[in-house]
Amino acid sequence: MAKVYYDSDIQDEVLRNKKIAIIGYGSQGHAHAQNLRESGFDVVVGLRKGKSWEQAEQDGFAVKSVKEASEEADVIMVLLPDERQTQVYKEEIEPVLYPGKAIAFAHGFNVHFNQIVPPENVDVFLVAPKGPGHLVRRTYVEGAGVPALIGIYQDVTGEAKDVALAYSKGIGGSRAGVLETTFKEETETDLFGEQAVLCGGLTSLIKAGFETLTEAGYQPEVAYFECLHEMKLIVDLVYEGGLKGMRYSISDTAQWGDFVSGPRVVNEDTKKRMGELLKEIQSGQFAKGWVLENQANRPVFNAINASENQHPIEVVGEELRKLMPFVKKEKKEEEVAAYAKN
Numbered sequence: 017m018a019k020v021y022y023d024s025d026i027q028d029e030v031l032r033n034k035k036i037a038i039i040g041y042g043s044q045g046h047a048h049a050q051n052l053r054e055s056g057f058d059v060v061v062g063l064r065k066g067k068s069w070e071q072a073e074q075d076g077f078a079v080k081s082v083k084e085a086s087e088e089a090d091v092i093m094v095l096l097p098d099e100r101q102t103q104v105y106k107e108e109i110e111p112v113l114y115p116g117k118a119i120a121f122a123h124g125f126n127v128h129f130n131q132i133v134p135p136e137n138v139d140v141f142l143v144a145p146k147g148p149g150h151l152v153r154r155t156y157v158e159g160a161g162v163p164a165l166i167g168i169y170q171d172v173t174g175e176a177k178d179v180a181l182a183y184s185k186g187i188g189g190s191r192a193g194v195l196e197t198t199f200k201e202e203t204e205t206d207l208f209g210e211q212a213v214l215c216g217g218l219t220s221l222i223k224a225g226f227e228t229l230t231e232a233g234y235q236p237e238v239a240y241f242e243c244l245h246e247m248k249l250i251v252d253l254v255y256e257g258g259l260k261g262m263r264y265s266i267s268d269t270a271q272w273g274d275f276v277s278g279p280r281v282v283n284e285d286t287k288k289r290m291g292e293l294l295k296e297i298q299s300g301q302f303a304k305g306w307v308l309e310n311q312a313n314r315p316v317f318n319a320i321n322a323s324e325n326q327h328p329i330e331v332v333g334e335e336l337r338k339l340m341p342f343v344k345k346e347k348k349e350e351e352v353a354a355y356a357k358n
């Protein structure tokens with residue numbers, strides 16, 4: 017079995033005398049900054065003027081331009097959207113990335129696909145939480161954590177791995193378990209997971225189920241509860257006890273349907289398509305398409321996003337969730353609405 021690092025395996029002194037710049041204060045940024053600070057580390061936040069800047073200041077951080085924060089830090093963690101990183105790196109980070117510093121990422125995309133090529137005289141590592149940033153924060157506050165991967169791309173100081181481990185402990189990762197990987201493995205598995213299973217696979221499965229029921233004349237509210245709302249309740253059981261744990265709680269009728277009908281929906285053909293996605297990720301074809309889409313100002317992304325936000329499952333869901341205020345945790349309704357408009 018691979019070595020899994022837990023809190024007691026990690027000495028974090030190596031990071032105690034260093035300043036950490038968290039660049040970006042979005043999903044991952046706010047969580048890393050707050051968790052590290054509460055773990056006793058010295059954090060400065062690097063941003064442009066705007067909404068996040070105000071939020072980070074409200075949360076009590078020293079906030080500076082990306083260049084100033086990067087200049088004064090020993091470890092620069094880049095938590096900007098992947099598609100923005102290359103330009104900000106070139107303009108504001110590279111000029112102050114002095115020898116012996118460390119630059120870090122939560123996803124290997126830009127380094128692995130050669131969009132960012134750091135100089136040879138700095139440490140380069142990743143600490144990639146295996147979960148959404150808002151949950152990195154929420155679980156930390158609850159005394160738990162989200163598992164994380166570390167990967168060392170360059171180690172000029174001889175302490176890159178110790179710093180990466182200390183960082184992963186500071187954000188709560190080693191409360192759940194930290195594994196060592198490479199930039200290649202993290203990048204390819206993360207892209208595959210989000211496309212085929214966690215995001216693309218999941219939303220397509222939910223929508224296909226909802227559409228099948230509503231097109232057959234069933235009430236959209238019933239279809240929403242069946243295919244979306246209950247998904248979380250079932251996945252919680254899988255998270256807690258694996259497939260066996262979930263099957264313990266469902267009826268034998270459901271389990272029989274799971275065994276004989278599930279594989280008729282997700283089958284060898286689905287796996288073949290998953291294999292195709294994986295090849296496109298490995299070859300760099302997916303990355304190239306995403307880079308070009310951004311260079312063209314996201315015409316396809318924006319069109320699909322607008323249409324997805326109008327899907328009947330979103331319309332009925334919005335109404336039903338208003339009647340279940342307990343389902344909302346950190347995301348406020350206005351934030352989700354603002355996101356949907358963009």
Ligand SMILES: NC(=O)C1=CN([C@@H]2O[C@H](COP(=O)(O)OP(=O)(O)OC[C@H]3O[C@@H](n4cnc5c(N)ncnc54)[C@H](OP(=O)(O)O)[C@@H]3O)[C@@H](O)[C@H]2O)C=CC1
Nearest residue numbers: 040041042043044063064066068095096097122123148149
């Ligand atoms: N989302 C997640 O849970 C996960 C993300 N990752 C990785 O973490 C990294 C960050 O992703 P994520 O947290 O989703 O990113 P977000 O989209 O949430 O980050 C947005 C942040 O970046 C800031 N920003 C955007 N453009 C600029 C700019 N030009 N200059 C300065 N600040 C800017 C925004 O500030 P403003 O308010 O001014 O726009 C905001 O604070 C990525 O590499 C991603 O792949 C890894 C694991 C999970």
Ligand SMILES: CC[C@](O)(C(C)=O)C(=O)O
Nearest residue numbers: 146147148149206210214
């Ligand atoms: C599953 C999506 C993710 O990879 C993540 C939250 O881990 C991301 O890029 O946001």
Ligand SMILES: [Mg+2]
Nearest residue numbers: 146147206210
């Ligand atoms: Mg991920």
Ligand SMILES: [Mg+2]
Nearest residue numbers: 123206207210
């Ligand atoms: Mg990802």
